[in-house]
Amino acid sequence: MLIYIIGTTLLVFGFYIWLRKNDDYWKKKGVNFLAPRLFVGNMGEMILMKKSIGAIVTEFYKNAQGLPYLGIFNMRQPVLLLRDTSVIRNVLVSEFNKFRDNGIELSEEADPILAKNPFFLKGDRWKIVRAQLTPLLTNAKIKAMFPLVQDVCKNMVNYLEREPDANEEHGLEAKELALKFTSDNVASCAFGLEEHSFNDPNAEFRKMAEQFLKPTWFGYISFFITTLFPSLIKMLKIPNSQRHISDKFKEILTKTVKYRKNNNIRRNDYLDSLIELKSKPMPYEYTDDYMVAHAFTFFLDGSETSAIILSFALFEIAADFSIENKLKNEIDEMLIKYNGVITFEAVQEMTYLDAIFSETLRKYPPLMVMTRECTEEAKLVAPDNPGQEFKIEKGCHIYIPVLGMHHDPQYYPDPETFDPDRFTENAKHALPKNCFFGFGDGPRTCLGRRFANMQIKLGIISIVRNFEIRVNYKTKVPVEIATDFFLLGARGGLWLNFYKRKNETTSN
Numbered sequence: 001m002l003i004y005i006i007g008t009t010l011l012v013f014g015f016y017i018w019l020r021k022n023d024d025y026w027k028k029k030g031v032n033f034l035a036p037r038l039f040v041g042n043m044g045e046m047i048l049m050k051k052s053i054g055a056i057v058t059e060f061y062k063n064a065q066g067l068p069y070l071g072i073f074n075m076r077q078p079v080l081l082l083r084d085t086s087v088i089r090n091v092l093v094s095e096f097n098k099f100r101d102n103g104i105e106l107s108e109e110a111d112p113i114l115a116k117n118p119f120f121l122k123g124d125r126w127k128i129v130r131a132q133l134t135p136l137l138t139n140a141k142i143k144a145m146f147p148l149v150q151d152v153c154k155n156m157v158n159y160l161e162r163e164p165d166a167n168e169e170h171g172l173e174a175k176e177l178a179l180k181f182t183s184d185n186v187a188s189c190a191f192g193l194e195e196h197s198f199n200d201p202n203a204e205f206r207k208m209a210e211q212f213l214k215p216t217w218f219g220y221i222s223f224f225i226t227t228l229f230p231s232l233i234k235m236l237k238i239p240n241s242q243r244h245i246s247d248k249f250k251e252i253l254t255k256t257v258k259y260r261k262n263n264n265i266r267r268n269d270y271l272d273s274l275i276e277l278k279s280k281p282m283p284y285e286y287t288d289d290y291m292v293a294h295a296f297t298f299f300l301d302g303s304e305t306s307a308i309i310l311s312f313a314l315f316e317i318a319a320d321f322s323i324e325n326k327l328k329n330e331i332d333e334m335l336i337k338y339n340g341v342i343t344f345e346a347v348q349e350m351t352y353l354d355a356i357f358s359e360t361l362r363k364y365p366p367l368m369v370m371t372r373e374c375t376e377e378a379k380l381v382a383p384d385n386p387g388q389e390f391k392i393e394k395g396c397h398i399y400i401p402v403l404g405m406h407h408d409p410q411y412y413p414d415p416e417t418f419d420p421d422r423f424t425e426n427a428k429h430a431l432p433k434n435c436f437f438g439f440g441d442g443p444r445t446c447l448g449r450r451f452a453n454m455q456i457k458l459g460i461i462s463i464v465r466n467f468e469i470r471v472n473y474k475t476k477v478p479v480e481i482a483t484d485f486f487l488l489g490a491r492g493g494l495w496l497n498f499y500k501r502k503n504e505t506t507s508n
């Protein structure tokens with residue numbers, strides 16, 4: 001019994017010492033830092049779900065004004081929070097080779113599909129996969145997908161016309177609406193599957209997209225394990241909490257590929273390109289898992305983030321009649337110029353729509369904090385802060401406070417105001433450099449930004465052309481950031497009303 005008590009005491013004491021071991025990490029390096037609390041480090045409010053990661057990191061960012069960087073702790077893991085724009089530029093772009101990875105651990109054995117998403121891949125494998133996927137999302141490929149998205153726009157407009165809640169007291173939740181739209185687009189453009197999210201409440205793709213990123217207890221617990229013991233994820237082969245969804249996706253995709261092969265069907269879409277990769281020489285064995293993984297990347301990354309931006313853009317348009325009016329006028333001008341049809345070229349010419357798109361990405365960046373891992377020792381030099389050079393060690397984690405910088409009045413005056421005029425042709429050249437990260441920056445910048453740009457803009461056009469939008473009384477204004485989600489979300493949702501314009505026939 002005594003041995004048992006002594007053993008347990010030693011174990012608890014050893015664990016305590018281990019938890020505290022890194023506490024003076026930043027002090028020893030001579031970096032300004034926030035003192036960590038036991039177990040949670042500086043992320044206690046996020047762990048207790050009182051604040052989102054974006055809100056906490058923004059707070060640290062604001063409080064460290066004047067510093068080029070700040071040492072913090074994610075539980076016991078030291079993290080360098082960057083503030084200086086030229087240091088950020090070096091990390092993301094100029095010295096990218098020393099900061100190549102995103103620093104997120106997944107077990108490839110437990111998660112064979114998700115772990116092959118470029119976002120999680122590391123080193124040379126990331127480089128190879130990125131180079132293979134980039135040609136599948138060029139401007140020409142996106143243009144070929146344009147008519148498919150237009151078809152989904154028609155379904156969305158029809159839905160808004162017949163759905164009684166759209167123009168009645170109850171209203172519609174914009175993110176739900178947008179997720180129906182984006183998941184149908186992805187199903188159609190990437191896999192040639194006609195989804196019916198606007199007719200069927202159980203449409204498979206939308207349900208999977210919705211469920212995959214939903215917080216779960218298992219996900220919560222594995223967050224602790226990943227952060228405290230990153231290597232355990234691989235050793236114990238712990239899968240992500242929604243592994244069953246990637247398995248389900250694999251089942252659907254395998255059937256689709258088989259059907260195409262057996263019936264000799266070619267659609268010249270993303271899936272065809274992935275099938276074609278099989279016949280090309282590869283620097284690695286291109287197994288079926290790779291094909292499914294690349295498709296899953298499009299599915300996962302293509303729906304959620306775009307739905308966030310589309311829903312916030314609709315909310316801001318609904319909240320300001322002058323913005324809505326100006327945009328409607330721009331749409332009307334294009335309709336006159338292009339004989340009543342919104343073409344790919346017409347969308348490229350819409351500068352005010354583009355400004356709304358950029359301002360939405362500024363005010364509501366879905367990825368509120370970007371991460372990097374130092375993969376080779378490097379010197380961080382901040383020209384505006386002479387004498388504050390710092391040698392960063394291999395393995396050190398980095399946070400880039402996207403939300404904080406996008407809301408910093410030093411870069412964007414009156415940052416809480418939604419003002420598309422910041423991004424009009426003349427104004428955007430005067431914007432400060434290296435403080436806009438809606439799609440990230442450098443070689444790891446968002447792979448799907450062209451597709452996102454096209455589907456979101458078409459979604460906005462089809463709605464504003466056909467409906468006047470108003471904010472429903474259920475929306476909390478000013479918007480509060482949801483605390484249970486790692487991407488940016490609105491607490492309580494964005495509820496809107498859609499009133500059919502009198503002089504418009506149904507059109508995309």
Ligand code: HEM
Binds near residue numbers: 366371441
């Ligand atoms: C408005 C919608 C979107 C936003 C705001 C967004 C934002 C981002 C951001 C901030 C990153 C990290 C970039 C970095 O670390 O420098 C990223 C990475 C990525 N995005 Fe997107 N994204 C969007 C849509 C899409 C779409 C539609 C796809 C796919 C079709 C996609 C695929 C990816 C991939 C694969 C990566 C990882 C790139 C890499 O690490 O090499 N994204 N995205």
